[in-house]
Amino acid sequence: SSELTQDPAVSVALGQTVRITCQGDSLRSYYGSWYQQKPGQAPVLVVYGKNSRPSGIPERFAGSSSGNTATLTIIGAQAEDEADYYCNSRDSSDKHVVFGGGTKLTVL
């Protein structure tokens, strides 16, 4: 199986742009997805595939991928974006799913 690596914590000033990265060999073969989780709540899908957003997700959330790295970009971070963010993808077997360890985003 593969592993996905995320920075444990990232901070951003209110209204600024922040990038959260996810690294892993499986990302060379598969597009992943990104989830936002606030305390006591279930995860919410914010970006998936090449750069798709489910309905209801603000346009300030964008995804990209290059080589073994997937990036979630939040353009103009808002206070309500403070949360844990997880990436995931298929693993190299194409049968299993792997999640990154999560990044805690603080909006200052």
Add this chain to the structure above:
Amino acid sequence: EVRLVESGGGLVKPGGSLILSCAASGFTFTSYSINWVRQAPGKGLEWVSSISSSSSSIYYADSVRGRFTISRDNAKESVFLQMNSLRAEDTAIYYCAREVAPARSWFDSWGQGTLVTVSS
């Protein structure tokens, strides 16, 4: 409205068993794969198992293979997770999640979760 509702969690002794259920509504259940994902207290997300729309493809994480069994009843629009030989490290909130497209692992709808506590 797409809805997934988990149930069946609770306190169980090590070595015991539990069956979790995930009841779906608001979408064409027979068109979607469903996954179980768990989250230990204060920890990250861990994928547990997946089942395709027709039950033809079933997969498990190494940590639960041989102890957990996933199944679905399309007539009842429900997915089940039979958990045997439970260990302390299985303590977690268990979520069921719908997969956007087959074999993509993009989960667009999640239940609220059900807590499983394995303790003597």
